[in-house]
Structure formats: C-alpha cells, structure tokens
Amino acid sequence: MNTIILSAIFGVVMMFTGIFISNRAAYKHVAAIALLVLLVFNIYETHGFVLFNVNADYFLHFEKFGLLFTSICIFSTLVYVLLSGKDIEKAGANTAEAFALIFFVLCGIGIVTSYTNLLMLFVGIEILSIPLYILTGSDKRNLKGNEAALKYFLMGSFSTGIMLMGIALLYGAAGTFAVEHVASAGMLSYLEALGMVLIFVALSFKVSAAPFHFWTPDVYDGAPTVITSFMATVVKVAGFAAFIRLFEGRLGTMGSQTDRLIAIVIILTLAFGNLTAVFQQSVKRMLAYSSIAQAGFMLFALFAVNDVAKEGLLLYAAAYSLATIGIFAVLAKMDDMTFEGFNGLAKSQPLIAALLAIFFLSLAGIPLTAGFFAKYYMLAAIIKTNHYIGLAIIGVLFAAVSVYYYFKVIQAMYFKDGNIVLAPVTNSFKYLLLAVAVIIVFLGVYPNALLSLLYF
Amino acid sequence: MITVLLIIVPVLAGFVSFFIKDEKSAKGWALLSAVATLVISLISIFQNTNSLTFDASWLPMMGSRFTVSLDGMGKMLTLLTAVSFPIIFASTYNNHYKSPNAFYGFMLLTQAGLTGVFCSMDLLLFYFFWELALIPAYFLCSKWGGERRIPVTFKFFIYTFIGSLLMLVGILFVYYKTPDHSFAITSLHNLSLTAGEENFAFWLFFIAFAIKMPVFPFHTWQPDTYEQSPTAVTMVLSGVMVKMGVFAVIRWLLPMFPNASVRMSDAVIILAVIGMLYASLIAIRQDDIKRLIAYSSIAHIGLMAASMFTGDATGMQGVIFQMFAHGVNIIGLWIVVDVIEQQMGTRKFSELGGLAQKAPALAILFVIMALANIALPLTNSFIGEFLMFNSVFHYNKILGAVAAISIILAAVYTLWMVQKIFFGEVRDAEDTRLKVPANTRLMLVILVAVVLIFGVYPQPMISLTSDTVTKIIAQLK
Numbered sequence: 001m002n003t004i005i006l007s008a009i010f011g012v013v014m015m016f017t018g019i020f021i022s023n024r025a026a027y028k029h030v031a032a033i034a035l036l037v038l039l040v041f042n043i044y045e046t047h048g049f050v051l052f053n054v055n056a057d058y059f060l061h062f063e064k065f066g067l068l069f070t071s072i073c074i075f076s077t078l079v080y081v082l083l084s085g086k087d088i089e090k091a092g093a094n095t096a097e098a099f100a101l102i103f104f105v106l107c108g109i110g111i112v113t114s115y116t117n118l119l120m121l122f123v124g125i126e127i128l129s130i131p132l133y134i135l136t137g138s139d140k141r142n143l144k145g146n147e148a149a150l151k152y153f154l155m156g157s158f159s160t161g162i163m164l165m166g167i168a169l170l171y172g173a174a175g176t177f178a179v180e181h182v183a184s185a186g187m188l189s190y191l192e193a194l195g196m197v198l199i200f201v202a203l204s205f206k207v208s209a210a211p212f213h214f215w216t217p218d219v220y221d222g223a224p225t226v227i228t229s230f231m232a233t234v235v236k237v238a239g240f241a242a243f244i245r246l247f248e249g250r251l252g253t254m255g256s257q258t259d260r261l262i263a264i265v266i267i268l269t270l271a272f273g274n275l276t277a278v279f280q281q282s283v284k285r286m287l288a289y290s291s292i293a294q295a296g297f298m299l300f301a302l303f304a305v306n307d308v309a310k311e312g313l314l315l316y317a318a319a320y321s322l323a324t325i326g327i328f329a330v331l332a333k334m335d336d337m338t339f340e341g342f343n344g345l346a347k348s349q350p351l352i353a354a355l356l357a358i359f360f361l362s363l364a365g366i367p368l369t370a371g372f373f374a375k376y377y378m379l380a381a382i383i384k385t386n387h388y389i390g391l392a393i394i395g396v397l398f399a400a401v402s403v404y405y406y407f408k409v410i411q412a413m414y415f416k417d418g419n420i421v422l423a424p425v426t427n428s429f430k431y432l433l434l435a436v437a438v439i440i441v442f443l444g445v446y447p448n449a450l451l452s453l454l455y456f
Numbered sequence: 457m458i459t460v461l462l463i464i465v466p467v468l469a470g471f472v473s474f475f476i477k478d479e480k481s482a483k484g485w486a487l488l489s490a491v492a493t494l495v496i497s498l499i500s501i502f503q504n505t506n507s508l509t510f511d512a513s514w515l516p517m518m519g520s521r522f523t524v525s526l527d528g529m530g531k532m533l534t535l536l537t538a539v540s541f542p543i544i545f546a547s548t549y550n551n552h553y554k555s556p557n558a559f560y561g562f563m564l565l566t567q568a569g570l571t572g573v574f575c576s577m578d579l580l581l582f583y584f585f586w587e588l589a590l591i592p593a594y595f596l597c598s599k600w601g602g603e604r605r606i607p608v609t610f611k612f613f614i615y616t617f618i619g620s621l622l623m624l625v626g627i628l629f630v631y632y633k634t635p636d637h638s639f640a641i642t643s644l645h646n647l648s649l650t651a652g653e654e655n656f657a658f659w660l661f662f663i664a665f666a667i668k669m670p671v672f673p674f675h676t677w678q679p680d681t682y683e684q685s686p687t688a689v690t691m692v693l694s695g696v697m698v699k700m701g702v703f704a705v706i707r708w709l710l711p712m713f714p715n716a717s718v719r720m721s722d723a724v725i726i727l728a729v730i731g732m733l734y735a736s737l738i739a740i741r742q743d744d745i746k747r748l749i750a751y752s753s754i755a756h757i758g759l760m761a762a763s764m765f766t767g768d769a770t771g772m773q774g775v776i777f778q779m780f781a782h783g784v785n786i787i788g789l790w791i792v793v794d795v796i797e798q799q800m801g802t803r804k805f806s807e808l809g810g811l812a813q814k815a816p817a818l819a820i821l822f823v824i825m826a827l828a829n830i831a832l833p834l835t836n837s838f839i840g841e842f843l844m845f846n847s848v849f850h851y852n853k854i855l856g857a858v859a860a861i862s863i864i865l866a867a868v869y870t871l872w873m874v875q876k877i878f879f880g881e882v883r884d885a886e887d888t889r890l891k892v893p894a895n896t897r898l899m900l901v902i903l904v905a906v907v908l909i910f911g912v913y914p915q916p917m918i919s920l921t922s923d924t925v926t927k928i929i930a931q932l933k
Contacts, residue, residue, distance in 0.1 A: 311517075367587040376624070383628040389656075392628070396621035403617055407610065415598050415606050448517055 001062060002041040002051050003070050003110035010034040011103035018096025028085030031099040035078040038106070042071050046453075058178065059117045064454055065310055066113035069241045069317065073109050073234050076321040077102065080230055082432055083329040087226040092138035101131035105235060112242035118167045118177045118199075121242060125163065125206065128238060129156050132231060136223040148222025155215045159205035166198030179246065199246065200261070207239035209299060210268040213292050217276075220288035225337075228284070229328030232291045237317035240298050244313060247305050262303045263391055269296035270398040277405045284337045286405055287327065290363065293402055294320055297378050297395060303388070304381035311451050312377025318450060319370035319443065323359040326436050330356055333423040342409050343418025351430055352422075353413045358437045362444070364406040365399055370443035375399060458500045459508050459524045462534055463572050465493050466541075470564030470592075479556045483549060486560035490541040493567070497538035501531055501920070509577075519631070519638040520580040524572075528921035529776050533574040533696075533703055536783045540695050541567050547791045547899040548688045551798065553600055562592040566692055573700050579627050579639040579708065583620070586704075589697060590616055593689065602684040612681040615674070619664035626660030629653075630712065645711045645931065651719075658716035661709050662724070668701030671724075671761045672731025675754050682750035687794040690746065694753050695787040699779045702760050706775070706924070710764070711931040718932070721765040725851065728762035729859045731755070736865035740872070745793050745803045748873055749786065752829060755862050756782055762859060763844035769929045771847025776921045777914060778840030781828075781907075785837060788825040788903040791896060792818065796877065799890050805873070810882030815890035819878045821900045826874050828907045830867045836910035 017030050041051060046067045081088075081102070089095045108128025115121045133156060137149030167177070173191040174182040188196065201212060208216040220228045273293030280286035298316050301309035330352060334341055346353040362371035375395075382392045412418075443450060469489030476482040500508060509525040526534060541563070553559040569589030576582040590613070597609040627639070633653070634643040649657065667674040682690050710717050732755045739751035760778055763771040795818065796811070797803050812819040828835035831842075845863075849856030910917060 366591060367584050379625060380628050383625065384632055386632070389625070389629065392625045393622070396625055397618070399621055400614060400618045403614060407613070411598065411606055411610070414595070448515055451517060
C-alpha cells in the first residue's frame, strides 16, 4: 500500500517541481531521493509497517512475493534514474513530467503485483501503460519516436480491450471479480475458457510474448533509447508479476488444459526472439528481440507455477533488469548503435567494456553471473514438474543461440579494432555501473542473498 | 583446507595479475603462483582423502554445498594441472603477448577452473568450475590466437556451451530424482532411476563430456581451435582440459548411470573406435604440425573413451594412468612446436626440414616425445595404452583389432612428422643454429625424464589411483 499511495503523491510532486525549480539538472536528484524513500517504505512494508491503514482486501492483498517484486522494480528504477538521468533530460523538453510519469508507472506496478481482483488487474495495467505511451513519444521532434508512440498506443489499447472482454466473460461465468473465485475447479466452461484465453492474450501482448510481439521491435527501436531501457526492463518484468498472480491461484491449477497453450507460446517466443535477434545489425534492435527471447524464458515460470518458479522469477527480474539497464545506459551514450560501433571499446574504455561484458554474460546466462541462476531456476521449475522436460531442452538450445548474438558485442569490444565515439562519461557513472556489475556477480555466486528475503 | 588452497591461490593470483602492467613482473608473478600451487599439490599427494575434504554451506535452499575433496584420481589430475602450468609458463617465458597482464590473468583463472573441476564433490559446484574453466579459455584463444581465431574459437565456445547446457538439464533432472534433493556425490551415486530415465540422463551428460574430450562425431571444433590458439593455450587445452571430459565420465557418468553405461557401451565404443581410425587417417594428410598433433590427440582420447566403457578394471586403470601420460607427452610435443614456430616462423611440413642438423639436442628430445606418442615400450604411454587395448580386445575381439590399426597409423604419422621436420634436406639456406632457450630446454628435459621414469616404473602412479579404480568398478557391478 505504501508504494501505491506514495508513488502517486511523488508523481504529483515531480510535476510541481517542474514549476518551482527551473534547474533541470536538479529534477533527477529529486526523483532519486523520492525513489529512495519509496524503496525504504516498500521494504518496511514487508516487515509489516504500513503508513496508510486502508482495508482493501477485496481488491489488493500485500504479501512478501509481490512486495519483494515491487522492491526490485523500484530499485531497478533507482539505478536507472541514477545512470540515465542525464539522458532523460535530453530525451524531451518536459523533463519533470517524464519523471512524474515514471512514478505513475511505479504506482501501476504496485497494483499489478498485489491485486486479488480482476478489476484491479485492469486498472493496474492501464496505470502502467498510459504513461508509457506518452514517454515513448516524449521526443516530439523525433519522427520515429512519434510513430512508435502511436503504434504502441493503438496496439496497447487494442490489447486492453481484449483483456476487458476476457474479464467480462469470466465475470459472467462466475459472478465475481475475485481472482480466487473465478474459474471453477475441474473442467472449464466455454465462457471461462474463452475469458481466460483473452486475458492470456492481452497479458502476452504486454510482456511481448510471441505471436503477440510484433509491436516490440519497432517501439523499442523507435523510442528514445533511454525510454526503451525503462520499458524493456522494469515494466516488462512487472507484466510477469501480473501474469503469475493470475496463474498461481485457481487458474493455474487447470493443468493440462492450459499447459499446451503456454508451451506453444513459450516455444514460439523463444524461437522468434532468438532467431530474429541473430540477424540484427543494430545492437538496440538486437536487444529488443533479445528482450522477447528473455520473456520466453520468464514464461517458464508461468508454465510451472511452483515455489521454484516464483523464486526464479524474482531472480530473473533482478538479473535481467539490472543487466539491461546497464547496457542501455552505455548505449544511450553512443552514436553508432551497430555492432561495428562497439569495435575497440575495450581499448578506449577498458572499465566500461569489462562491465558491459559482465552484463552480456549475465544475459547469456553464463555461471558466476545472476543471469545463470535466473535461467537455472527457470529450468529447475520446469524439471520439477516432471513432465514436458523437452521444454527445458528446447530452452537451453535457444539459450545457446542467444550466446551467439550477445557474444558478437563482446567480440567487437575485445577482439576487433576501431575508433569508438562515446559521449564523455563521468566517474560517478562508471562507479555506479561498477556497483551494478558487482551486484550481478554477487547474485551469481550467492543468489540466496535475494531469495532468502522471500522467507525471512 | 589444502584442497581449497589449490583453487584459491590461482584465483587470487589471477585477479592480481590483471593489475600488473609490466610484462616481466606479470610473467614472474604467474610463474611464482604456478610454482606455489605445484608445491601445495605435491603436499596434497601425501595426505589421505579425509584430511583433504573440505565442506561448507553454499546454497542451502538448493541443496548444494561447497564440497571439495581429492581421491587418487583427483590427486593425480590436480597434480597434472599443477605440473603443467609452471612448465607452460617457463617454456614459453620468452614469448611476448600483448597485454600480458590479462593473458596471465586468464591463464591462472583457467587453472583455477580446471583444479576445481577435479576436486568438486558436489555436482552443481562441478558445473560452476566446468564453466569457469571454459570462459577464460575462450578469451585466451579469441584474443591471442591466430588469424581465424574469432570464428574458430566461437565455434569451440558454442559447441562446449551447448554441451554444458544439456548437462545442466541433466543435472537438474537427477537432482529432483535424489531422495533428499541434493547435489552431493554420495546421494547421486545411489540414484534409483527407471531404465528410460537413466538412458535419457545418460545422453544429456554424455554429449557434454563427449564434446569436451572430444569423441567422434563431436570433435570438429578441436583441430581448428588447437591450430588457432596461441601454443601456450593449446597446451592447456590438450594437456589438461580434454582430461576434464574423461575425468567427468569416470567421476560422474559411470557411477550415476551404471546400467545405462553398460547398455550404451556398444554405441560409445563403436563411436570411439571410428573416431580413432578417422582421426589417424586424417592426421596422415596434414601439412601443419599443430593440426597433426590435434588429430593424433583425438585418436588417443578415442581409445580412452572406448576403454572406459568396457567395464574392465585394468582398462580403467589404463585410462586413469594414460590421462597423466597423455598430458605430459602432448605438452612436450607442443613445446617443440612452439620453439619451431617462434624460430622458423612456420609450422608447415612443406617449409621445414633438416632441423636435426641445426638443433641436435632438440631433435633427440623431440624423438623421445614422438616415440611416447606412438606408445613404444619404455615410455609412459606404453603402460596405459597396453592396458587400454587389452580391455577393448577383451570386450570385443573385432573392435579391438580395428582399434589396434590406429597404433600402426600413429607410427606412420608420427614418424613421418619427425622425418619431415628434423631430417631430410635443409630447407633454410642460412646456416644458423636453432636457438633453443635454456628454460625451454630444461622443461623439455624434465618432461622427457617424467616420460622415461613412469615408462620404466609406473607403480607409484598406479598405486596412487588404485582406490578410484576399485570404487568405480564396484559401482559398475
């Protein structure tokens, strides 16, 4: 509850700082402080400390998993603001509003990680999406950005419509919006099945799972790089939180009725994401496709819905968000976003190159990085179910494909020569990036540091 | 605690090495730490297994512990690793690498990974070290290798990585089959699986190990990688790293899936024998010394792979003994190759000849190494190969006979190689003597001494590793 209310307040506060403070560089400091406060209060709530005592049990229920997930999202956003704050200033004319929108997105995340009611799911998804449509088009002079925003908006509203339809059908069948009561045990009625499928489609759209992923590359590529970074990480993983809450209740126990559907979506997502990423020339576009591929892996959690899957999703959210935010932060400082643009980075910027290498290794799931345990947990979740082990094998084969395109960047940085143009970076940027890399390696050696929070 | 030191020393030394910018100091540091590790390893040989076991909590939620220990085979292979690195560093001391700090840093990290693989007693920990050995090796080959290094090394990486990932699925599969959900070797050695499950898991693991060894048809990364890597790295790859595959089969695969191993032994041995003949035939046609030795290595490893699956105690003893012998021999061969390449600027047989007149001492040392490669009596390989051929012959007479053809072929290509390089007419018009640096010569003499000593008196090595053999054979029964 703390997060939902505080982030809404901070969003309004950020809008007013735009009026009272004329120094644009100050906004990011205000935002960072506000995020820190948000993070502290959200963590406090895990220990039972609630600022606003509102009884909303029919709509929202706060438990460790959701709160921890929100904490990861807030922390990632904090890292994002600290790393890319300068670039947010450059992305559009209205900096303060951009930060305000980010807080509203966090408000939406607070809802989708804790809803118990389909209506709240809808409200949360909308609160989370609408600021994003605006952020995507925040650079008004950029034609590609405008196109991306329009595309995103049209497709997004369309999928929201589908979700509403699904919710309506489920309500019609069950007479309630409460997640635990919709969908009766045993065989689903046609109404319920259709409603379920529609909600599944809409959420698949939000997390860009194939075959509902077609907007992703264009939007991620067209939006200002710094906004892509936020969309592809924090917002995307929040979509999975919404997904798993829906499935861990009754809807997840339908077993074989949904298994096949999810399995097909997983395989399609892995295939589309990985195979298309291989052929990209631009690193930014490659990352867009790779984010689809990573979503495929995260979907494993939905398929398995067990303890291991939930732990894994937390770890995956942290590992994937942090690494991707780090990569995008460097990418935003580059002029040439092709693979050749990275040639010789190791020579001119040895530290940044080494850190980028760690981020890419983590995305590829190489041991000693958080990305390894993230993938490990997803595989473990599947294998624990003791059927569909073939899915795990398909997953690892595509993980091997992903190594191909992630390592292309490492090869360019380390083994090829070139003159790289990188906007000047401050020392504090480097140290922050270093800190992110340290977290990733630490979680790669000792993931319990994060996971034990779930139980204690 | 000693076992942990064996891993920690190279890890720390490796990280420190990245910060030593001066070439001389970086080399000296690497050599110093390698010698220190060797001393620790020598001490560990004389300890019993109980005092070498170290166990600490690592990932309690996953049922994985940081458990390291050394049995006879572990002691022997950590000794091989610990011996190899000082020899490699010393014999290539005069080579120059760009950014030497990173080169030696990665080398030492590779050493740490290899040592870790040989002493982990926890399957997840084993997987960690297995990958830790691979990543620095990838950087070493890609950064300091020959002209085609980037695509070639990438192929090597992708191959082994696919293998590792399949193994990871296998690891998780067996993990959920253990009654107490644990990765500990003691739990995994007492699995009870149905025949189908055992076969399935067997192949997931076997492919990973077969790629690493490499066994035909998973070998295609190997000749290219050996050729393109800097020779010092090739020594690590062929001398020590391929032993990871052989070792892993003996340590994990056979005891975990004893029934599947028996069922699949026909398939594996046939593949291995095909690989032996195939590699030997191709070796004859090579023009590059490095490629020839690479193919010869595939043939030798093929014999180990075949012999492991015969389920015969003497064969197993042969394999374990040969792991050490092959490591020593092939590193010796590479040292000579490195000298020739550094001095003559070529590795092609068509451009070499008559080196015996320029460097008589080198020629003698190389001939002894070459004879060891053919496994002539009095060299260490003879013992191992004899035991292994014996076991394959007992397993199946026809397969044994076919495999034995590779002995003749080995003699053909090895002697041909010696003849082309050291005898025949002198290609080089200048009448200069080949300068073999004193450190390189010393290392070669040491290796030749090892070859001859264990060729005449292999008993210490055999009694060192006999405990492992007894245990594995008992498990298979």
